[in-house]
Amino acid sequence: MKKILVADDNMDILESTAMLLELRDFAVVAVGDGTTILETVRKERPDAILQDIHMPGLDLEAHLRALRADPDVCETPVLLFTASANAPEEWLSHGADGFVRKPFDADRLKEVLDVAVRDGREGAKAGAMVA
């Protein structure tokens, strides 16, 4: 079973997303506190990360830099949750691989995650921006 780390400080989003992914046979690690994402990634070694852009206490740029600098987890695909209609593209250069727009369709999200899990970061890039 592939493991997805979902991080969002909105508990409604976090829990419902976790449930929807579990219903699609993913193992989900739910993180509500942005400051613990990296630590959890190192411990849980997820196959992909789906996280909110804005989380309390999280410096996303530093976080991505640290993730990409860690040889153990640097190849983990990262998809960013965004409520914005326009994806903030600069995050792609900071180490993110794509965006998932909220609200999302769970089946479509599964497809994107399937590709990311199978093909790694390249796959995540291919599935960027879930409608």
Place this chain on the structure above:
Amino acid sequence: MPPHMGRPGDPLSALDRVQKDPLGTSAPSRPATGVDPTLFRVLLDDATDPVFVLDADGVVLDANAAALEAAGTGRVAVVGAPFTALFSGADAALDRSWADAASGSCRVNDADGVRTWSFRFRGVEAAGRTYIVANGRDITARLAEEEERIRHGEDLMRIIKMLPDVIFICEKRADGKIYWTLNEGKLAEEFGLTTKEIEGKSLEELFPGGASEYIRTEFENAFKGIAKEFVNEMGGRYFKHFPQPITGDDGKVKYVVGFISEVTSLVEAEKKIQALNDELTDRLDEVAAANRDLEAFTYTVSHDLRSPLAALDSIAQVVNEADGPRLDEAGRKRIGRMRATIATMGRQIEDILRLSRAGRTPPEREETDLAPLAQDTFEMLKASRPERVVAFEVPESLPAYADPGQMRVVLDNLVGNAWKFTEGTEDARIELGVEETDEGPTYYVRDNGAGFDPAHADALFDPFTRLHEDSEFKGSGIGLATVRKIVARHGGKVWAEGAPGKGATIRWTLPRPDEADDGDPVTEDAA
């Protein structure tokens, strides 16, 4: 030519011969020259201009054919008659003695006054006698032309004087100053600046003082060949000058001609248009401000409300998939969550409505104590999060002259913000107080929380401006905008001081009853 024929080219130098034979009828004597005197007779008679030969007293001795025609009579009547009897007006013209006239001229009319002649007299000494040769020319046509020209000029001048504007001609004289040789028109008359009145006065003399400086510069430029329209002001009226340099053959400007038009009504209309324009610009600014609000509103609706909607959507999906057609306890709980999310949306909408209400409702001011209102707000916040430890310092009493209902909204927002932004701050502290300043009583809410970038201190009060991410501190971004609207309607102002990590202080003034007015709903957005 032989010497006794007199000066060359003078046909009358043969007068001595004419005298010997005044009527030229006798047979010519043997000519002393190669030319027979009869020939002179023929030449004279052929001449188109009249020639009379008079004696020293003005009596006609001889006349050529043209002269007879001019006199309108035959030779018999002419010869022996005084010259003055032959033409009307000759008497008056020849009021001097014939001796004087002998080197002069006169202008005479024929008997019926139709034609005018100009006679030039010339004394000739010949054979010991004095003759006067009267050489005439028909100037009837020339006179008519001249008259016509004069009349034309007079007519023109009359027209110029009737013009509401001014027509002018000026020149630069040897002293380097500018003088007018013509300045006519109703305006010139009105200002006592007609040609006659300003004759011999230079520009500086006519327009003394600094006021002349501008006009002089413009005219100096015109004399340099630069034709440029300009407007000057005189006694609250405006005049537009249209100078035009006229150059002479040497290429230098000889004089400057042109006209002056009064443009007071135009200038006034322009000023009115400018005023209207300014007003319009102000209105546009207001509209722009309103638009900014609206844009910010749209942004919030599309952005901030999207997150709870996304959550709703996700949960709905979960309910659908996990719980299927059957609703158990867990299902009901999830439905409860959906309801909570909907409630979030409801609160945000409520905030927006409160902002809009704050701009419309005039405050009902009375003596109000802000201290208990702030205390109430704080107690409610404390009750919602009993685990938080926040020091709250407020004086026993904070008297203000304000609408108590609206002050509750202000304090809910300000104390609520302080509560929110001290989340996670060690030894969190919220203080309320009042200071007496030049602006009247100045109230403040101070916290030691997250603070903000002072560069954004003004933007803080713009509706829907969020300096913190929703995930850091929840909010609709319209709390301070609502506070500003309420304070502005009380005639006061509000501002923020702070630094990132150093806490924030919001201060606001509330005028006392004697200086309180209804605020200014139009400019409050510009505050």
